[in-house]
Amino acid sequence: MIRIATLDDIPVIQQIAYKTWPSTYGAIISEDQIKYMLDLMYSTESLVQQMSKGHQFYLFESDNAQRDNNEVLGFASVSNELEGVFKLNKLYIIPMAHKTGAGKALLTAVKAYAKENGGKQLILQVNKQNPAIEFYKKQGLSILAENVFELEKGFVMDDYIMGIIL
Template identity: 55%
Template sequence: MHSTLIIREATPADIPAIRQIAFDTWPSTYGAILSQEQIDYMLAWMYSPEALQKQMQEGHQFYIAELDHTTLGFAGVSQEGSTKFKLHKLYVVPTTQKTGAGKALLQKVIGFARDNGGAKLILQVNRHNNAKGFYEKQGFSVLDEVKLDIGNGFFMDDYIMQYDLNNQS
């Protein structure tokens, strides 16, 4: 029997799975880039059950990637203006990267943004995160660089990347 990757809309019942993936992926994604203290701070800030619930209530659309009833990854997107959307989160469990789950999640986000009148999809990616290359392969380009103070003496040192929803297939 052939397994099929499923991308579905997340619900509040998926918050524990979203948290688990974040906690599983961040050490390998950011361990060589950020201090453990900053990783812990950011996970608590962005991935507490309350923070995720609030994001969902404020209109962030989350998607879950599943294969054989196993959650492989998730993405979160929101509308940031009349025609601008922002991909806030896209993480795939490290042991299942390169399975197509990340690309499938991104395609679902692009479809969501297009279906809701989006012209641009933006994201922030740490300047030292290997995911930058993934996004470039998917048609994103660097728009700007930012260094954002996120509190507790920590900063996000990111590229802002953009995808033109009107000119891409």
């Protein structure tokens, strides 16, 4: 089940980010850069700011009848970047829930949101070594460009820009 996240969901978004980043990026970037990026993008202050600027966050919850609360298995966020261009900023699924359809469901929700709000194209940045590139290609996205983004402390993001026409 997909639902829109609120400010009250910030702790669960942070938990998922802290669970997924080491396994996703541990072999790609340094532990110091992972810590830096998590602080930069997932501090409470940063997430509040993203939500207040109109970033739409979605949560994927498992339908577990044995629990009172559904377990959140992943999240995504999307924002309107330019006229008709929306950006998938984040899409993370906890490792035990990979290949369950959670990522595809979140991406579908993001595409629908972009279309409903005048989006003609969805883009994203993805590390060139991230195995998720194959997932995105299977979902119809293609590589549009390459870009190296320089960050503070000498860190860099060596990314592909991927996109799909909506």
